[in-house]
Amino acid sequence: MSDDTDFVSMYEELGLDAECGMHAFKQAYRRRVAALHPDIQGTASDLPRLQRLNRLYEATLDFHRLHGRLPGASAPRIAGAAWPPPTTTAPVREAPAGEAIAPRGGRRRYLLIGALAAALLYWLGAGRTSVPTLDPAGPGGDAATAAWQPASRKRLELGMSIDQARRILGDPTTEHAARWQYGPSWVDFECGKVTGWYSAPAYPLQVGRESAHQATETGRGAAACG
Template structure:
């Protein structure tokens, strides 16, 4: 129907331009209809034919505008200027919303597993990282607290007496204690990675133990390579007289007794 209509003649008859708005087009159409109405004119049969052609052109122009967003003969509108799609109603939005899924139920068939479990995995990894940082800080604070506490050497030696055989087998006591013999330390920890020339300082990586007259008098158990179940430091400072007594003692050579 649109191909048989002369839209340029229609625009000239209405006195408008094809780039006009739909409101201006309808207003011009109503004005022209009132002019061609048989009750107001004396054109007779010619006026009726002109009104019929006008109605056909009006309907065809509106149909073209609804399909293309412009009247015939007007330049195409840019993509950004085209009319947006009508917003869905409240009822349609409610029906389009995905159903709520209760906790513990399987995800819908079209939903990937990674999309539903990614937030939970991130929370689990964050919790693991926080726990690791807390453990490292606690180990550092424990080391500083042991270094800052001082007790009399005699009390430390009395409180760090050799454990009972049953307690040692059950693992309820540390692997080291003040007064532990060099042979017992060697059996418990194995051959050290390095020793000093006088044999009084045994290194186990970053950890070490100090001996005097073939007895353990001090140690450092690093968190990176701990000395069995020993604390980071013994309970109390070593006896300062151990250094003098150690001069006259022959220490055990761990390399020669393995």
């Protein structure tokens, strides 16, 4: 055993045992230091013995900080806790003549197996459908697109009226006479007709292409409202 952890000899030198408690331990340590210190005892002092005692004292404090007790002492008990802990047993129900009682543990086991089987079936059924996501390129991109788009299967086309656009796309998040905003996507109108759009991947519209404009589709500018 290392001299710095020889707590048995330290207790012997202090005249204590491991169950003395921290207060008594510190008092005995101070008395012993006074008996060994050269400033007090002069030539009768024992400096090597004092240095060894100081190292053991510091190691004891470290041990107490980690474990809440002095080295070699029994572990502290929780106030109010009984030891050994009381054991409880469930009352035994007697079975009627000729009838066997199923163990309680067996019933719990069957219930647990049934719950796990139901969860597995649900998970397998849910796995067949796509999980909605905002990333069209990631898993479940089709479901994400369907979640944003209205129920109508008809697609927006250039030249459609405002009423037709509303039936296909639904109400916009921001509505102006010349442009409807659907989040980052938008639809342009002129003279009450669809003249262009932009369908953002994060909020796709019910359209056949990502963007379109009347000028590029027909080779002419939008006609003036009559």
